Amino acid sequence: METKIRNYYAVKVTGGQEVNVALMLEERIKTNNISDVYSILVPPGLKGYVIIEAGGPHVVKLLIAGIRHVRGSVPGLVSKDDIMKMISKKVAGPLVKEGDxxxxxxxxxxxxxxxxxxxxxxxxxxxxxxxxxxxxxxxxxxxxxxxxxxxx
CATH class of the missing domain: 2.30.30.30 (SH3 type barrels.)
Structure with a gap:
């Protein structure tokens, strides 16, 4: 069985339009039956970017072509460690107790x-x-x- 290559690519979008762009990308994937896109991430702390998990940069270029609010793809890859830092749950505030x-x-x-x-x-x-x-x-x-x- 062949294992597919999965890499993370950052796409620059208009600030505040990340969720809208992700929904438009999802719609394009469904209507065009694009099978090499595995996930679309909208990291909560990263304004102006959408992360796409895909089989290659050519898939991302094809996917984002002509989508409104997309400013282009960022050259290079986003490491899996960086993705895990973005989506993992943060530890809540400082450790405090009553009377402090x-x-x-x-x-x-x-x-x-x-x-x-x-x-x-x-x-x-x-x-x-x-x-x-x-x-x-x-x-x-x-x-x-x-x-x-x-x-x-």
Missing amino acids: LVEVTAGPFRGMQAQIVRFNESRGEVVLNILESAFPLQVTIPVDQVKPSKKS
Whole structure:
């Protein structure tokens, strides 16, 4: 049995149009019965690019020809390790627990010191008591918007 070569190719697209381009490519694959395309990836952290797993660069060129919002293919290959980094699940925010002192790193409270009142791990949120406020102020923000400053 012959094993087919599968490589990953990056295609430059208009920023914000990645999903639309992927859907148009899928439609073209279905209508033209193109069998050498194995997957189309729209990596969440990579704006302006769509990754195509195909049998060769000629297949990608044929596939993207005339598709709206496609700016062209990027020369060379994307390594499988890079693909795995893009699609693997990231570890959620910093390791914090109730009572820790933290610094807010984003949003309207950026730069302020706070103490963690509650940590909702399933939702990825922390309830903070802002220490620099003139009155008791509790806010709920995503855990990735805080960084530990001192342990209490």
